[in-house]
Amino acid sequence: MTPVLIACSHGTSSLEGRAAISAVVEQVRLLLPHVAVEEAFVDVQQPEIDDVVQATSPRPAVVVPLLLSTGFHTKVDIARAVTDAGSRAVATVALGPHPLLADLLAERLRDAGLAPGDAVVLAAAGSSDPAASVDVAEMADLLRERIDAPVSVGFAAGAGTRIADAVAAARDAGATRVVAASYVLAPGFFADVIARAGADAVTAPLAPDAAVATVVVERYLAAAASARATAAA
Template sequence: MSTSEAPVLLACAHGTRSPAGRAAVSRLVDAVAAELPGTEVVPTWVDVQTPDLAARTEEYAGRPAVVVPLLLSAGYHVYVDVAEAVAADERHRVSAALGPDRALARLLARRVHEACAAAGAPLGSADAVVLATAGSSDRRAVADCAAVAELLGEELGRPVAVSYLAAARPRVAEAVASARAGLADGGRVVVANYLLAPGYFLDLSRAAGADVDTEPLAVPEGEVPPELVDVVVSRYRSVA
């Protein structure tokens, strides 16, 4: 398809003040654009950074566009901020959030194995895994995160406890402490960070007392995870 035929992809992230987080998201958007030749892929945000989604939808008024929320669960930002931004133009549509998705669970599992190896030993049978998520007051987003914990548990072949960095409980530090209380000798608490990119929440998670913690899904250097790119492209194509 040519650019004029394909709906614009508005890649809508949360926004962050972290330079590393901004770089990671920018690289993800560039990788998505490379997978969709002939499609205009435009970054936008719901908070912190500009231009925000309302400005972008006004900029592309009258043109077909698909908003892909670069958000790992569907909470307030998806159901309110994004919905309001596209409401005025019937040619603007919204895909599902990125998660839950089996591909993201596979990426999380890869991050767990990478982090454990970097810490000196592969993931062991005595290790406990905690999923750290941003958290939300919206029960639908909380359910999305719990579903990802189940998927990650299937990928790793062990139970995974879900935890939250804000708005819901247990908080990550609470889940880490609970996991540590039940550890067998030689076991470690491993936190799998279900976060899109570096930023405030990653810093908060890394202060929760785990023995091992993973990189977020997207990082500012190295490979842009193909699993993540594929999910974004799939979300776009599902409604384009």
């Protein structure tokens, strides 16, 4: 059977954020018309990921985190739901880092008028898990390959430099303007933190955009192919 795609996001109380994530899920459905696509959450919203994974039984399932980095929700919440389902379900890695997302960030920065003399702060949600910082650092490297501006990293929460501090440091280093590149998927709490961090310009969250949906599809297809190969071995 073709695996169900379970698109699992964090969940948000922001209506605009909910709409952005739902739009990504609808884009995925259009790209995969023959695949059942279900939506799930790890917090705030319903249905919870554990319940959705169980409800797809006995069909195989691939959980694609609508999350940009490795962290607690990928390693604990999603991992638990998949483990409880046994060999029937698998989870992919987070959406980032990914070249398509770097392309999208670079496009958003150009739309924000990025100019010579400007500096960029890649503004991420953050996590207490060191793996998240590694993922964001890799994303910053991908972004540096695509724009002609210095790129530093700031986090809204968790470990690492806070976004406001990264903005201040870039300004102190002589930047004409400091542009915060929002490395969050949708409007909501972390997008609001980024907006208040003092940058001269702030790009929009990544979703909804076709690039995000394309990465979701890529993650799903790779995991489904791997599961088929394992079953046939």
